[in-house]
Amino acid sequence: MADSAQVPTLVYLVTGGCGFLGEHIVRMLLEREPRLRELRVFDLHLSSWLEELKAGPVQVTAIQGDVTQAHEVAAAMSGSHVVIHTAGLVDVFGKASPKTIHKVNVQGTQNVIDACVQTGTQYLVYTSSMEVVGPNIKGHPFYRGNEDTPYEAVHSHPYPCSKALAEQLVLEANGRKGLRFGGRLFRAVPASVEHGRVYVGNVAWMHILVARELEQRAALMGGQVYFCYDKSPYKSYEDFNMEFLSPCGLRLIGAHPLLPYWLLVLLATLNALLQWLLRPLVLYTPLLNPYTLAMANTTFTVSTNKAQRHFGYKPLFSWEESRTRTIQWVQAMEGSAR
Numbered sequence: 001m002a003d004s005a006q007v008p009t010l011v012y013l014v015t016g017g018c019g020f021l022g023e024h025i026v027r028m029l030l031e032r033e034p035r036l037r038e039l040r041v042f043d044l045h046l047s048s049w050l051e052e053l054k055a056g057p058v059q060v061t062a063i064q065g066d067v068t069q070a071h072e073v074a075a076a077m078s079g080s081h082v083v084i085h086t087a088g089l090v091d092v093f094g095k096a097s098p099k100t101i102h103k104v105n106v107q108g109t110q111n112v113i114d115a116c117v118q119t120g121t122q123y124l125v126y127t128s129s130m131e132v133v134g135p136n137i138k139g140h141p142f143y144r145g146n147e148d149t150p151y152e153a154v155h156s157h158p159y160p161c162s163k164a165l166a167e168q169l170v171l172e173a174n175g176r177k178g179l180r181f182g183g184r185l186f187r188a189v190p191a192s193v194e195h196g197r198v199y200v201g202n203v204a205w206m207h208i209l210v211a212r213e214l215e216q217r218a219a220l221m222g223g224q225v226y227f228c229y230d231k232s233p234y235k236s237y238e239d240f241n242m243e244f245l246s247p248c249g250l251r252l253i254g255a256h257p258l259l260p261y262w263l264l265v266l267l268a269t270l271n272a273l274l275q276w277l278l279r280p281l282v283l284y285t286p287l288l289n290p291y292t293l294a295m296a297n298t299t300f301t302v303s304t305n306k307a308q309r310h311f312g313y314k315p316l317f318s319w320e321e322s323r324t325r326t327i328q329w330v331q332a333m334e335g336s337a338r
């Protein structure tokens with residue numbers, strides 16, 4: 001059995017993947033990264049040689065897109081583990097305006113960073129340039145220097161200025177999390193307790209399909225019960241929540257519940273008693289009560305295709321899309337709560 005380092009599980013995104021450097025990175029990833037499951041090649045101009053790469057064992061996904069368009073970057077990023085950002089305008093000849101160079105190299109990089117934060121992509125590799133350092137406008141030589149060699153980096157040309165700004169954005173984003181929760185949650189439910197969850201967009205889609213098909217298929221569908229389902233993973237209530245909270249900086253502490261179940265029952269019962277006692281004065285509605293505790297601690301998951309068989313339902317949103325959208329929703333909630 002291959003160890004985890006060899007199991008193809010990772011999704012890489014390479015922006016500018018059809019460029020001079022990008023193509024080399026793409027081909028080398030396919031040759032030398034055994035953990036690669038999917039390789040997404042994002043570029044303004046897709047090359048024909050990409051087609052030949054699709055015959056291999058790794059899924060190669062060509063995505064025509066523009067890094068200056070934040071939504072295109074986020075859509076391409078959704079579900080990826082690593083992004084290598086090479087897309088850029090390499091122009092020291094005045095072909096493009098300073099504004100365009102800035103838009104692609106700086107705003108494009110900001111869009112990549114924002115997409116990482118939104119989608120929970122934790123690893124960003126950015127292709128900067130020696131020109132971020134120099135030669136400076138004073139013509140100072142940099143002789144066999146290293147990353148720590150002092151040098152006065154002073155630029156006026158649009159290209160080095162854009163690369164310096166973009167590099168700074170990337171460095172400042174290091175360690176940034178979607179939400180500044182930075183908090184810890186303590187596990188209360190065993191990880192072995194499976195709890196069924198479905199993305200709200202797929203639940204909505206199933207409703208629309210039922211309403212649309214009911215008239216035509218009344219004999220089959222009338223009076224029927226349909227479970228909502230999609231490709232959301234089977235996990236405990238808390239582990240499933242962490243799919244969206246981890247990218248936002250929260251951590252779930254403990255592989256096992258930190259409090260014994262009897263103590264949780266006691267606390268839940270006390271909460272129910274408190275709610276009853278306080279009701280004449282104030283509405284006390286704690287998360288933990290006998291009902292919520294029982295729900296969270298009882299395995300309840302479905303596996304069915306009745307909706308597909310009866311009215312052709314298929315989830316509208318993949319798990320990756322559902323996860324990305326939910327992370328964005330959590331972040332928007334956090335933003336509005338500030």
Ligand SMILES: NC(=O)C1=CN([C@@H]2O[C@H](COP(=O)(O)OP(=O)(O)OC[C@H]3O[C@@H](n4cnc5c(N)ncnc54)[C@H](O)[C@@H]3O)[C@@H](O)[C@H]2O)C=CC1
Pocket residue numbers: 015016017018019020021022042043044045065066067068085086087088089090104108127128129130163
């Ligand atoms: N070629 C060189 O000597 C050096 C290049 N670099 C950096 O390496 C990176 C890649 O450079 P090269 O491969 O040489 O350039 P390249 O021009 O061959 O490749 C850049 C790729 O980015 C794509 N691209 C341009 N604008 C885009 C946009 N708005 N949205 C999506 N894709 C877009 C282009 O279509 C192209 O495929 C750049 O960030 C550059 O600043 C850094 C140091 C030296």
Ligand SMILES: CC(C)CCC[C@@H](C)[C@H]1CC[C@H]2[C@@H]3[C@H](O)CC4=CC(=O)CC[C@]4(C)[C@H]3CC[C@]12C
Pocket residue numbers: 188189237287288289291292293295296
């Ligand atoms: C031990 C902790 C305090 C655990 C708290 C988790 C609870 C708040 C949630 C655990 C199970 C949830 C319910 C479950 O997902 C089924 C539901 C179906 C619905 O139709 C409405 C929501 C809910 C009741 C859901 C509510 C939160 C939980 C009880």
